[in-house]
Amino acid sequence: MMDFSAILPALPGLWDGMLLTLQLMVMGVLGGVILGTALAMLRLSHNKWLANAAATYVNYFRSIPLLLVITWFYFAVPFILRWITGEDTPIGAFSSCLVAFIMFEAAYFCEIVRAGIQAIAKGQMGAAQALGMNYPQSMRLIILPQAFRKMTPLLLQQSIILFQDTSLVYTVGLMDFLNASRSRGDIIGQSHEFLIFAGLVYFTVSFAASLLVKHLQRRLAV
Known part of the structure; x- marks a missing residue:
């Protein structure tokens, strides 16, 4: 018989783990979007040369598992710096x-941003140039705002995936929400209850965010 009564007293510690998870996700998304936009x-x-270099970066990071990127940065980067x-x-x-999340997610955000830019009618760029704008001004003031509006649902969907992928940080000992739940369950001998609770939390957050994405897709379609 499972006993979930120990979860309530453990919530403060689990909340600390959730804060770390959310912090990694938000900072990873922001950094990934910025780097991904530059790559796009x-x-x-x-x-x-620039286009091929960016394509090589994107294809490389989309061809390897995120777990490998995390462990590589954790073990290899200090060695390289030394x-x-x-x-x-x-x-x-x-x-x-x-850093691993930013560089890995940038490859996916790059393709989202590139598709968003290419979805904008070419006449928009011509109209901006007719108004005397140069290329950077046209992209910053005309093209990118429209592109980001179109690709907001895709950006949010990729953010949901990153929220789930943050659980991989257990490999380097970070106490994210999942690792905090697992550790707490192991300590008191109720690992199954805590892992079930963690799964329900991940499902609830991801499902609610998915509903938000669908709602935005309907609104933007109109």
Whole structure:
């Protein structure tokens, strides 16, 4: 017989884990969108070297598992920094995971942003240039605002995926929500109850966010 009574007293500790999960997700999304937008601009560049370099980045990170990226940054980056600087430069588990999320998600956000930009009618750019705007001004003031409006549901959907993927930080010892739930359950001998509770929380948050995405899709379609 399962007993979920121990979950309520453990909520403060679990909430700390959820805050870390949300912090990683929000910062990873913001950094990923910024880097992904820059990569999208490079992919759309008429300079073949820049376009090919961005395409190589995107194809590489979309071809390897996120778990590998997390462990690589956690173990390899301090080694590389020590080789460059000659000193130990620990970046910590949180920072390594954040950098891994940003660089990994940027590859996916890049494709979303690129598709959003290409969905804007070419006449918009011509109209902006007719008003005397240069290319950066046209993109910043005319094209990107319209593109981001169209791709908001896709950006949110990818953010939901990142929210779920943050559970992979257990590999480097970060106490995110899932790891905090698992550890608490192991300590008091109720691992099944705490893992079931964690699963319900992830499902509730992801399902609610998915409903929001569908609502936005209907509104933007109108």
